[in-house]
Amino acid sequence: MEEETHTDAKIRAENGTGSSPRGPGRSLRHFACEQNLLSRPDGSASFLQGDTSVLAGVYGPAEVKVSKEIFNKATLEVILRPKIGLPGVAEKSRERLIRNTCEAVVLGTLHPRTSITVVPQVVSDAGSLLACCLNAACMALVDAGVPMRALFCGVACALDSDGTLVLDPTSKQEKEARAVLTFALDSVERKLLMSSTKGLYSDTELQQYLAAAQAASRHVFRFYRESLQRRYSKS
Amino acid sequence: MKETPLSNCERRFLLRAIEEKKRLDGRQTYDYRNIRISFGTDYGCCIVELGKTRVLGQVSCELVSPKLNRATEGILFFNLELSQMAAPAFEPGRQSDLLVKLNRLMERCLRNSKCIDTESLCVVAGEKVWQIRVDLHLLNHDGNIIDAASIAAIVALCHFRRPDVSVQGDEVTLYTPEERDPVPLSIHHMPICVSFAFFQQGTYLLVDPNEREERVMDGLLVIAMNKHREICTIQSSGGIMLLKDQVLRCSKIAGVKVAEITELILKALENDQKVRKEGGKFGFAESIANQRITAFKMEKAPIDTSDVEEKAEEIIAEAEPPSEVVSTPVLWTPGTAQIGEGVENSWGDLEDSEKEDDEGGGDQAIILDGIKMDTGVEVSDIGSQGGPKHWKNGADAPIILSDSEEEEMIILEPDKNPKKIRTQTTSAKQEKAPSKKPVKRRKKKRAAN
Numbered sequence: 001m002e003e004e005t006h007t008d009a010k011i012r013a014e015n016g017t018g019s020s021p022r023g024p025g026r027s028l029r030h031f032a033c034e035q036n037l038l039s040r041p042d043g044s045a046s047f048l049q050g051d052t053s054v055l056a057g058v059y060g061p062a063e064v065k066v067s068k069e070i071f072n073k074a075t076l077e078v079i080l081r082p083k084i085g086l087p088g089v090a091e092k093s094r095e096r097l098i099r100n101t102c103e104a105v106v107l108g109t110l111h112p113r114t115s116i117t118v119v120p121q122v123v124s125d126a127g128s129l130l131a132c133c134l135n136a137a138c139m140a141l142v143d144a145g146v147p148m149r150a151l152f153c154g155v156a157c158a159l160d161s162d163g164t165l166v167l168d169p170t171s172k173q174e175k176e177a178r179a180v181l182t183f184a185l186d187s188v189e190r191k192l193l194m195s196s197t198k199g200l201y202s203d204t205e206l207q208q209y210l211a212a213a214q215a216a217s218r219h220v221f222r223f224y225r226e227s228l229q230r231r232y233s234k235s
Numbered sequence: 236m237k238e239t240p241l242s243n244c245e246r247r248f249l250l251r252a253i254e255e256k257k258r259l260d261g262r263q264t265y266d267y268r269n270i271r272i273s274f275g276t277d278y279g280c281c282i283v284e285l286g287k288t289r290v291l292g293q294v295s296c297e298l299v300s301p302k303l304n305r306a307t308e309g310i311l312f313f314n315l316e317l318s319q320m321a322a323p324a325f326e327p328g329r330q331s332d333l334l335v336k337l338n339r340l341m342e343r344c345l346r347n348s349k350c351i352d353t354e355s356l357c358v359v360a361g362e363k364v365w366q367i368r369v370d371l372h373l374l375n376h377d378g379n380i381i382d383a384a385s386i387a388a389i390v391a392l393c394h395f396r397r398p399d400v401s402v403q404g405d406e407v408t409l410y411t412p413e414e415r416d417p418v419p420l421s422i423h424h425m426p427i428c429v430s431f432a433f434f435q436q437g438t439y440l441l442v443d444p445n446e447r448e449e450r451v452m453d454g455l456l457v458i459a460m461n462k463h464r465e466i467c468t469i470q471s472s473g474g475i476m477l478l479k480d481q482v483l484r485c486s487k488i489a490g491v492k493v494a495e496i497t498e499l500i501l502k503a504l505e506n507d508q509k510v511r512k513e514g515g516k517f518g519f520a521e522s523i524a525n526q527r528i529t530a531f532k533m534e535k536a537p538i539d540t541s542d543v544e545e546k547a548e549e550i551i552a553e554a555e556p557p558s559e560v561v562s563t564p565v566l567w568t569p570g571t572a573q574i575g576e577g578v579e580n581s582w583g584d585l586e587d588s589e590k591e592d593d594e595g596g597g598d599q600a601i602i603l604d605g606i607k608m609d610t611g612v613e614v615s616d617i618g619s620q621g622g623p624k625h626w627k628n629g630a631d632a633p634i635i636l637s638d639s640e641e642e643e644m645i646i647l648e649p650d651k652n653p654k655k656i657r658t659q660t661t662s663a664k665q666e667k668a669p670s671k672k673p674v675k676r677r678k679k680k681r682a683a684n
Contacts, residue, residue: 027537032520034530038375039287041320046523050535051276053519055291055374057320063236079319079327083280084295084370115236119320121372123282123291123519124275207550219536227531234528 028168028216033135033227035143041119043144047136049168051126056136058144060116068115073108075115080133083122094130098137101184101194107147116146127170128156130182130196135220142228151187153220155213156180159201165209167216181209185217187224238324241450249451253434259447260286265488267443270496272390272503273522278417279395282519283387286445287377292387293370294395298409301357301364309356310366313341315373315384322376337381340470341371344385344426344459348467351392352421358400359407365397367420378445381457385428390500394507395420426467427496429489431456437475442488456482458489462497 029050038044041057061074068075078099080091102118118140120133134154141148158169158177166173174180179199186193192210201209252259262268268286275281279294301308315338317325324330345351356365369391371384396417399410432444432452440456441448449455454473460466466486471477510517523530564574 027535030520030533030535032523032530032532034523034527036529038289038320039377040322040375044320046519048520048523051518051520053275055320057318057374059236059320059323062323081316081318081372083291083293083372084368117319119318121291121318121320121374124277124280126276204548204551207548211550223531223533226533230531231529 026165026167026212028219029170031220031223033139033223035139035227035231041140041144043140043142043146045136045139045143046123047132047139049128049132049135050170051124052128052132053123054120054129054132054136055123056118056120056133056140058116058118058137058140058146060144060146061111061114062117064113064115069113070108072112074106074111074113076103076106076108077115077117078102078137079117079119081119081121083125094133097130097184097194097196098133101134101152102137102141104193105148105150105152105186106141107149110147116141125171127172127174128154128168128182130154131156131168134184139224139227142224149188151221151224152184152193153187153217153224154182154184155216155220156182157209157213157216159199159205159209165212167212179205181206181213183210183213185214187217187221190214190217236323236326238322241447245447246451249447250434253439253441253448253451258441260445262443264440265442265492267492267496268445270386270499272386272500273519274394274503274507274517276518279391281387281390281394282374282522283383283390285379285383285386285443287375288379288383289374290380290383290387291372291374292384292391294391295368295370296395296397297366297368298358298363299366300362301360305353306361307357307364308353309364311346311351311353312366312368313338313345313371313388314369315341315371317373317376317380320375321373325376336472337384340381340428340457340468341384341388343468343470344428345369345388345392348424348426348459348461350389350422350424350426350461350467352423355421359402363407367392367395367397376446378447378449379430379443381428382430382443385426385459386496386500389422389425389427390504392420393422393425393500393504424461424463424465425497425500426459426461427493428457428459428468429492431458431485431488433473433475433477437477437481440481440485442492456485458486460486460489460493462494464490 030048032048034046036044037046037055038057041059042062043058044056046053046055064075068077076099078095080095080098081087082091098118098120102116106116108116118137120136122129122133131154134152138152142151156168157180158166158173159179159181160166160173160177166177169177169180177199179197179201181195181197181199181201183192184194185191195210197206249259256264258264260268269284271284273282273284279292281292283290283292299310302310315334317330317334317337319325319327351367356367358364369388371387371391373380373384396412396419398412399415399418401408401410430443432441432448433439433454433456434441434452436453441452444452444455452473454471454475456477457468457470457472458466459468469482469486507517520532523532564572566572
């Protein structure tokens with residue numbers, strides 16, 4: 001944590017946009033979101049958290065292959081491609097996590113026998129990647145006009161070696177952390193939709209981090225709301 | 236998803252407009268769309284927008300052993316991927332033709348033209364060389380993928396910095412970016428592809444076709460050139476027959492366009508370098524235009540987590556106690572362990588059960604039998620309780636296996652003899668370790684048969 005207080009140009013060069021040092025870890029990085037930036041997909045959004053950037057495209061509800069169709073609801077597919085190399089097991093696991101989160105909020109029963117495809121593309125990875133993918137997917141689903149019963153957001157937190165909580169960790173903080181937890185929370189009651197954790201922590205700590213993530217998600221949902229208000233301010 | 240077919244009236248409209256020398260977006264015949272290049276925070280990452288076509292390029296490097304027939308040269312690897320978000324028709328497994336064509340063209344343009352000095356990528360001849368990998372992802376398909384991809388590739392390669400390496404005798408030291416500034420690749424020249432779409436049996440051409448124009452064109456000519464007017468690659472596809480002076484004319488146009496594009500690339504690289512050196516903000520976040528209504532930014536925000544501990548304690552106090560911890564595994568012999576007790580067979584009372592005559596079923600049954608015996612269950616009840624399904628002996632009361640309406644149902648029984656041997660040995664060998672039984676039983680069965 002001490003390195004972050006240096007104002008060395010080199011350190012600043014690493015955190016391109018997060019140029020000022022973060023406080024005792026209880027703050028989220030700079031957020032930015034742009035919607036409807038691609039012309040082909042039905043909905044698209046680019047979400048940036050500090051230096052982590054994910055671009056998500058959504059197609060749907062659209063035609064589905066007969067082998068994949070479900071008679072009473074929409075088939076939700078998530079296709080995640082890594083930036084470098086071929087997709088592997090880690091991508092498959094992340095796809096499944098994102099899909100489970102989306103299936104919990106998307107009103108699939110309104111569009112039976114159709115497919116909704118979410119394609120997140122990692123543009124740059126500087127920590128909290130899964131949380132950024134979830135946020136980008138949510139904004140893209142909103143942009144595509146897919147009916148949802150709630151919005152969702154992803155919040156990542158890391159637990160470093162001396163037990164302090166760091167919200168929205170950078171990749172350096174994630175590497176040195178004792179545990180990294182990512183939660184997906186819904187916007188109505190901030191309930192937990194999905195959790196993916198890595199590392200060692202106790203059950204009290206889990207409840208604490210979940211409560212901290214809920215506090216952070218309030219901020220993320222406010223960001224969603226303001227960004228959509230801005231978008232629809234001129235009709 | 237299937238590609239939406241182009242309607243006949245749209246096709247006719249496009250062709251008629253082209254006959255009258257008009258393009259749908261108002262461009263002139265030789266006009267390129269707006270090119271926009273933005274860089275990411277790490278070196279070698281860039282996004283190129285050619286009109287609405289968007290390509291993401293990333294360069295990475297790795298130390299590997301060189302190819303056997305080229306021991307002193309580094310390895311270049313190009314990969315262009317058509318992301319599923321670029322067009323609804325791009326599904327995994329459905330895009331092979333276009334993908335192969337584009338990849339091959341990229342390779343010819345960049346590898347065969349020797350724009351990157353591969354000799355400089357050698358670290359230890361014959362043992363360690365740099366492998367430079369260029370990954371391109373098409374994010375949005377609005378025509379002319381190859382031009383956008385070639386620009387993205389060359390920009391990413393020029394932007395990339397590889398870690399510094401020093402060789403002292405036998406020792407090779409690889410410096411991290413913190414220890415020593417990373418080193419750019421040595422690039423001789425910048426080949427850029429220019430595409431020409433032909434209409435009206437090759438008499439009329441358009442530069443930089445967009446997606447609609449590509450759908451109705453007769454043929455495509457791609458010329459890869461550098462700013463020194465050297466042709467690196469030339470490819471004509473679609474079956475149009477071009478005259479010699481047409482090709483020469485295209486190459487002259489390509490020369491002009493490549494010069495403009497190269498200047499744009501150099502300016503963008505210079506800007507990015509300046510911003511990085513001065514310590515200003517760089518990266519994709521800066522390239523999001525502030526004034527767009529669809530874009531929104533928020534500075535970093537502190538979160539108040541002071542009441543987190545109280546909340547957590549409340550939740551834990553109200554929560555039910557966690558369910559019982561699973562019992563520790565019991566190790567019978569090396570390789571055989573038991574966790575839990577398994578579920579009781581809920582098929583009802585099965586008398587004389589016949590064990591399945593295949594190894595898998597046999598093993599399973601045996602292990603469970605072993606457990607049952609050690610926990611004191613009677614030998615005669617082996618088959619009837621717990622574990623896998625057992626086939627019944629057909630000689631006993633007729634069994635209704637299914638509700639099917641078939642008249643004749645023949646139940647095939649395995650040989651009766653093995654059964655007898657098995658029951659004998661189970662009673663005799665109660666004390667011995669269960670894992671040894673499968674081996675012995677199988678041997679005896681074979682002997683009997």
